[in-house]
Amino acid sequence: MLVPFQDLPANSRLWIYQSDRKFSEDELLKLQEALNSFLNDWTAHGASLNAGFEIKYDRFIVIGLDQSASAASGCSIDSQVRFIQQIEKEFEVVLLDKMNVTYIQNDRVHFKPLADFKKMAKEGAVGKKTIVFNNLVNTKEEYLEFWEVPAIESWHSRFFK
Structure with a gap:
């Protein structure tokens, strides 16, 4: 229902x-x-x-x-x-491919393949404070608190070490 x-x-x-x-x-x-x-x-x-x-x-x-x-x-x-x-x-959209990253930069939402995001992190085009969407949250509470977070506070942090 x-x-x-x-x-x-x-x-x-x-x-x-x-x-x-x-x-x-x-x-x-x-x-x-x-x-x-x-x-x-x-x-x-x-x-x-x-x-x-x-x-x-x-x-x-x-x-x-x-x-x-x-x-x-x-x-x-x-x-x-x-x-x-x-x-x-x-x-004609892609919704199920988990190998992509969506993030906010310059007040706009951007979508990149994971490999491109990783490269951007290495080059400094995105940083630890870049807001990313952590689509791995499991509950509504987690979604409200931890979905839009700085990259360093999500699974994306591994690209900044």
């Missing part, structure tokens, strides 16, 4: 999918419609899942699940991945 993202408890499980580009205004409307439909019907072993979403910076799809009523199962997670694959095809 679809619930407003802000109403999900802090311990809700989270999945973050970063796009290799911003979604257009028209795409955002279609994407919200698709997410509404998918999450409203999302189940685990026949039980409704209380889930919500938000789209940040017109490029991150953030799905949260309140597991206090029903937890996600392998099958329900598989259906979420299939849904995201459909979104990738429909909008």
Whole structure:
């Protein structure tokens, strides 16, 4: 069952999918419609899942699940991945490739392959204080506190040693 993202408890499980580009205004409307439909019907072993979403910076799809009523199962997670694959095809974007980094520089969101980001760190084009998006957060609470952080405070720190 679809619930407003802000109403999900802090311990809700989270999945973050970063796009290799911003979604257009028209795409955002279609994407919200698709997410509404998918999450409203999302189940685990026949039980409704209380889930919500938000789209940040017109490029991150953030799905949260309140597991206090029903937890996600392998099958329900598989259906979420299939849904995201459909979104990738429909909008011609990359959402599932984890070998990319998104960061903020000069008040703009940038997207780079991991190898390019690593090279930029070595060359000093990005620094320890560069704000990165740590998509490895697992809960809504972690997302709110540790998603947008200086590179030195995330797994990206290994590129600055």
